[in-house]
Amino acid sequence: MGTLSEALVMLVHPYLHEATTLASYTALIGVGVLAWNVASFPEDEREEQLVETIQGKALPDPHVLCKMARTLSRRKDELFPNDRRMILDYKVTRVPTGYHVTIVSAHSE
Numbered sequence: 001m002g003t004l005s006e007a008l009v010m011l012v013h014p015y016l017h018e019a020t021t022l023a024s025y026t027a028l029i030g031v032g033v034l035a036w037n038v039a040s041f042p043e044d045e046r047e048e049q050l051v052e053t054i055q056g057k058a059l060p061d062p063h064v065l066c067k068m069a070r071t072l073s074r075r076k077d078e079l080f081p082n083d084r085r086m087i088l089d090y091k092v093t094r095v096p097t098g099y100h101v102t103i104v105s106a107h108s109e
Helices: 004-011 013-018 022-038 043-054 062-079
Strands: 085-095 098-107
Touching: 004 013, 004 022, 004 062, 004 085, 004 098, 013 022, 022 043, 022 062, 022 085, 022 098, 043 062
Parallel strands: none
Antiparallel strands: 085 098
């Protein structure tokens, strides 16, 4: 099993071309974290978890966010079906070669 930060970047890879600034890259990683964690729940609980997580937050377009998170959750199932780690926190920093993602995680049951 590779690092979780590598897996998360692989998860959001289809959207990386849209992340052209530190802020947009950080936001994309945030959506990836949401999708990763939602995918850790049983299939029949995922939608409820997704809605509960974003409910009441000031988001530019929650419908687009939900659609993207659903797509990435399915991608997580395809790419990392046996990875049960939950992401507790993350940090994105700029480095000379681009961006670096640091993850704090825990194993879920």
